Amino acid sequence: MRAFNNSINQMLFRGFVMICRKDNLIMHDTRLLLKRLLYFSGCLLFMFLFLPFEKGVCADFDYFGSLQEKLVSEGFEREKIVQIYQSPQVFFDTKGVSLFFVHREASLNYNQFPSQLYLTGAKIYLKTYEAEFSNAEELYGVDREVITAIILVETKFGQSLGKRQVINTLSTMASLLDADVRKKFWEEISGSTTLSFEAFEKKALKKSSWAYKELKALLMYTEKEEVNIFNITGSYAGAMGIPQFMPSNISRYAADGNMDGRIDLFEHADAIASVANFLKKSGWYRGINEAKAKKVIRQYNPSSYYIDTILKVAQMLK
Ligand SMILES: [Ca+2]
Numbered sequence: 001m002r003a004f005n006n007s008i009n010q011m012l013f014r015g016f017v018m019i020c021r022k023d024n025l026i027m028h029d030t031r032l033l034l035k036r037l038l039y040f041s042g043c044l045l046f047m048f049l050f051l052p053f054e055k056g057v058c059a060d061f062d063y064f065g066s067l068q069e070k071l072v073s074e075g076f077e078r079e080k081i082v083q084i085y086q087s088p089q090v091f092f093d094t095k096g097v098s099l100f101f102v103h104r105e106a107s108l109n110y111n112q113f114p115s116q117l118y119l120t121g122a123k124i125y126l127k128t129y130e131a132e133f134s135n136a137e138e139l140y141g142v143d144r145e146v147i148t149a150i151i152l153v154e155t156k157f158g159q160s161l162g163k164r165q166v167i168n169t170l171s172t173m174a175s176l177l178d179a180d181v182r183k184k185f186w187e188e189i190s191g192s193t194t195l196s197f198e199a200f201e202k203k204a205l206k207k208s209s210w211a212y213k214e215l216k217a218l219l220m221y222t223e224k225e226e227v228n229i230f231n232i233t234g235s236y237a238g239a240m241g242i243p244q245f246m247p248s249n250i251s252r253y254a255a256d257g258n259m260d261g262r263i264d265l266f267e268h269a270d271a272i273a274s275v276a277n278f279l280k281k282s283g284w285y286r287g288i289n290e291a292k293a294k295k296v297i298r299q300y301n302p303s304s305y306y307i308d309t310i311l312k313v314a315q316m317l318k
């Protein structure tokens with residue numbers, strides 16, 4: 001889109017120069033003048049038709065201004081924050097965040113997982129990372145089959161990591177802390193949501209506070225582990241990596257499975273250890289009974305379909 005806009009700008013400039021340059025223009029040749037005016041008008045029409053649709057946002061509106069100030073006032077280095085938000089990769093993701101307001105996430109078909117295809121994949125996964133699973137079982141006392149079932153359902157063993165940039169998802173949602181940004185966003189989505197303005201305000205305030213905390217956790221994680229923030233993609237909610245952790249879960253539960261001194265949730269060794277550590281810290285212990293196991297898995301995802309699927313797949317792998 002940027003290259004396209006540049007070419008439009010070049011066309012406009014050429015048209016403008018053609019009309020204005022007196023030495024090229026024979027003023028008494030009205031047909032030539034008309035031709036050039038038509039060319040210039042065509043360019044203007046093109047600009048009018050296409051430019052306002054770039055990324056679905058208003059170019060003049062500063063969506064992330066107050067968000068940046070808030071981050072700086074809470075201790076983040078101004079230079080780094082400005083550098084992130086000046087990047088062309090960061091934009092107000094109207095489409096992505098409107099998913100929170102316009103319609104619900106399509107419900108996941110959990111029945112697909114206890115199938116021959118995924119069970120075979122799970123057995124290969126268990127074999128491939130046998131050493132990592134042994135370490136996790138020894139350190140955290142969590143069954144390898146349960147960890148495998150979670151990694152299967154979350155990301156199909158790291159194959160479905162989500163395509164949205166987490167920085168955009170969280171920044172867009174967090175920017176709704178600002179009343180002016182909420183007003184602007186409401187104008188953009190009010191025609192396609194069944195929510196009333198009051199219900200939107202309530203939801204936006206709650207979700208923006210949550211996203212702001214997650215955004216801070218993301219910034220801290222990427223700085224600590226020296227990860228390129230623009231390389232982190234995730235779900236529509238901002239969950240990231242093979243185990244789909246929210247950024248705030250990283251400091252609490254993520255673990256360095258391959259002992260290389262870094263936590264990288266896009267590496268299987270770290271993902272396996274992190275899921276195990278999450279379950280242990282949520283109350284898992286060796287020989288846990290089914291009722292208690294359900295309570296622990298509920299901390300990962302409260303859906304009863306999710307919990308039942310994890311336990312069913314784990315049982316089938318034993
Ligand atoms: Ca590691």
